[in-house]
Amino acid sequence: MSTDTDPARRIPFPGLSDLLRHDLPASIVVFLVALPLSIGLAVATGAPVAAGLLGAVIGGLVAGAFGGSALQVGGPTAGVTVAVAGSVHQFGWAVTCFITAGAGVLLVLFGLGRIGRGALAIAPVVVHAMLAGVGIALAVQQVHVLLGGQAPGSSWESLIRLPQALHAVRGGDLAVGLAMIVVLLGWRFAPAALRRVPAPLAAVVAATLVARLVPAEVTRISLHGMLFEKITLPALPSGGWGSVLLTMLTIAVIAGSETVLSTVAATRLRPGLRCDPDRELIGQGLATVTSGLLGGLPVAAVMVRGSTNVRAGARTRASAMLSGVWVLLFAVAFVDVVQQIPMAALAGLLIVIGLGLVRPAHIRLARRSGDLIVYAVTVLVVVFWNLVPGMLIGLALAFGLLLWRVSRVIVTAEPVAGSARWLVTVDGACTFLALPRLIAALDRVPERAPVTVEMTVDFLDHAAAEALHGWAAEHENSGGTVEFVEVGAARIEDLAAGPPARGQARRMLDEMLGPWRPGAPRDPIAAGITAYHRGHAHVMRPHLGALRDRQNPDALFVTCSDSRLVPNVFTSSGPGDLFTVRNIGNLVPSAGDSSVEAAIVYALDVLGVRSVVVCGHSGCGAMDALYHERTTGSGLDDWLAHGRGTLERFRRGHPVAESAAAAGFGEIDRLGMVNVAVQLETLARHDRVARAVAERGLVLSGLFFDIATARVLEITTDGIAEFADVASGVTAGSRESVVAR
Structure with a gap:
């Protein structure tokens, strides 16, 4: 694949025309979106504010330079917020930086192992439910900050302490947080000229102005000195390596899944845009390693940044890199501005972001696909227990549901209207698991009745085949007749050649066209009629029966x-x-x-x-x-x-x-x-x-x-x-x- 036609492999430095006309303006828009998100996520995890800004800087520069998508933008993500917050609470920030660097190494290994596309094999309903659970947990905890208090350590504690928080609400913080939410949700109705300003930035500015106008006291971000003066370097844990490695793996899996899904989704926003998910994992992994070593948050490709970059008209990876430069300049030169941002404003932002992870389209899809139980259980476990158990239980449920669907078989036995003949239908995977249902259906067929057994199965094992043959022999000995019609991909005769296997899905088409292929019998009409009688006539009978007297x-x-x-x-x-x-x-x-x-x-x-x-x-x-x-x-x-x-x-x-x-x-x-x-x-x-x-x-x-x-x-x-x-x-x-x- 040539580098001049594949945006995913294009060199990081564009021509001057693209840089000035497209990438430079797009990078400013991405910076304005990333800035409040990065600060808010740092506050939500209990990490230093500088950690969020460092993650945005490194995500733009490192992931932008080495990632597999020209227009994807890396940075701190809400998906790993709960895991990082739990790590900070359990191990402290310095050890969390070590865990972040280790998660980055795992991401690089995921990419080198070419499992980027393999991550798409994880049941999407589980990924959607995990993100929804993280979003709900984040929103529930930030409600306390919105009311003027501190975020509890767990969702269950947040719910229990909510009545107390409502009783001790601080009016100034509540007013600022509500103003933030109103502007965020209502910004799409603003005039087109105003909508050029990203909604998060407009909402933060509006909430900050409200904080200056309300007479009550408002809690603001607390900083001491320059943002990067006291960068926390990673420290090795003193013990509990099992928990450390599990947290490391959790962050890597969540960040990797979100990276792959976001990268693939971003390519759909612009036809012709290509991406390499494995290379993107390597780029985000290198950025996460760098961020962890310098005291920043984990980095992942985030859909909100990538989609903003695409819609802003970016052409090359220079836009993502420049967005990191703008965050760095802001963090160095505008510390005083950061200290003016109210905590409740960031809480309102995170509540909207968290609830935005609960997408109605995903719930509707889970309901239509029959996976709603997997979605609901995964969400509840993530919210009220932890991310790792939620992921494992969700995957186990999804796998169990898959096994049930694959092994499911529908067996019916009914008399044919207007005839003494009975029709037994077997549809699905006919295995030993289906024997109770199969035998029960066959037992309903009267003695000496002519029977057609229609088998539309894609898998058949020896136990089911022997049960069918044994019943047929017994029924014929009692004076009945049995006609087997096999229209599925798996056939009883195939078992004589070897172990059970999935049949060929094209078998019916091959049988229909077989008499007309080269090397077929010299009388294709007669051969075709024979094949029709053997495999398809019974399918036509119900339709033609209704047309017997009139067309x-x-x-x-x-x-x-x-x-x-x-x-x-x-x-x-x-x-x-x-x-x-x-x-x-x-x-x-x-x-x-x-x-x-x-x-x-x-x-x-x-x-x-x-x-x-x-x-x-x-x-x-x-x-x-x-x-x-x-x-x-x-x-x-x-x-x-x-x-x-x-x-x-x-x-x-x-x-x-x-x-x-x-x-x-x-x-x-x-x-x-x-x-x-x-x-x-x-x-x-x-x-x-x-x-x-x-x-x-x-x-x-x-x-x-x-x-x-x-x-x-x-x-x-x-x-x-x-x-x-x-x-x-x-x-x-x-x-x-x-x-x-």
Whole structure:
């Protein structure tokens, strides 16, 4: 991968133009966001204020220079706040610096071990729940600071002491904290010109002004001398190495997970932006080692900084590095400004940040995916116990839920309506764990009843296979019949060749197409019918049973006789959906052909179809003969004469042809598209069609199947267009050209 095209590997120093026009302004915006966050996180952990600023400086400079994403910005993160706070409380700040440096070494090892992308294999619901738990714990503790008190050591203690804190609330601190929260939450409604100022900075300034105006006393940040005069160097712990190593690993895992997730998420904000998660772990690890050795907080890639950097227009990694420079200059030159910031303002900021980690979208996703119990338990354990137990319990629950889902099997045994036959269905992973459910279902089948056992399984072991064979033999001995229909990826016959294994997911498709592949039997029709009876006829029976006496198609489908067109496949339709008319060139003669006329009348007057579709295709032989005006001296010439109007319209310059030319189609295919549009016009003039359109809203549609790409285009009287993905609203285009309607 070349360095000049990959932003993740671009050299740290941009050109002067990029630096002045993009990176310099973006770095200032990132600095304004990082400054209050870094100070607030330092206060929340019980670390010196300088530790937060050092983390921001080193995160910008070191991680910015060596990270794997050109636009990611490192710095102190709320994700490790609880772990760091617990370390400060248990070991003191100097030992915590040693733990921070050790966590950085682990991050570097994670990156060198190429497990950056492997971190994505951790169940996202556990990561989301961990961050939510950290956010809730952070917010609960900072409520006490907002009320004018001190943050307790645990969430449980915070809740117990909350009534006492409310009784002793300090009005000045509460007013400042509420002002901070109001500005943060309401800043998005400010005028666009004001919103250029980052919300955290605007909120801190507003809260500081409120602190000067309120008559009550307000607690402010306490500093003595220059911020970096008394940098705390790391110290070795005097004991408890097990707890030290566990805390070190906890910080590394949380910081690493947040780094990988934030880096991947930041790339989605700008198409074409690439990243190397392993290299980013190395960069953040080096920054964390440096920060720990100099007395700073752990460093990680943080989504709020990275997204701010991307949205501010940064082009290279110089923006992240410059943001660290601005924090350093501020910390050295503006100590007095730092001392004016109220503690309650930082508490309000951290409450908003903490609650922001509890994202409703993550909760909705957990509910939709059936992982809500994992999310809830992980959050509760993190909040009321600790981060490490929460992570381990969450992973254990997620793994247990995965095993349950993978090994789950659905077994039913029901009589077939209107028949003496019984249908037993086995769907899922059929193992010895499913034997109680399987035997119970089989026992419901009456003696001497004909039975179809439909197996849609992706894993089958010997115990389940033997149970099925034993029951089948016993049922047949009692006078019944048993027919096994295996449509899943795993088959009973596979067990004779070796141990149980996952079946091939393409097996059904291979069986359907097998008779037509090279080397297949000489009579593919007979072979196909045999395969159909063996594996798919039973699937069709329920659908065709309802259509036994009457059809009710949705559309009259006029298409070409070409063998490469399979309308039911590319329209995802089934039996009874399409009333199909096929002829050479998908023509609708205006006169002189009673066959197509009869189909139109029957479809509209008897079947009452709701739409009429004309479908052409690429590489059409009829269009090729029409274009070159070939003759055969047979009835084919008389039939293709119905398409001469299409050829004339094409040569005069039809809008559809122009649209198709812009999309890169050749002349024969453009003629085929014009032919669809002309047949639609012919249908629109048909008296019965026109009456159905006016009276009951009959819809006329044109399609074109591009064989080379296996895609379907929409044809109108004005042009061609790609179909849109109805579920996501994203155009499913295969060609780069924009086609007009």
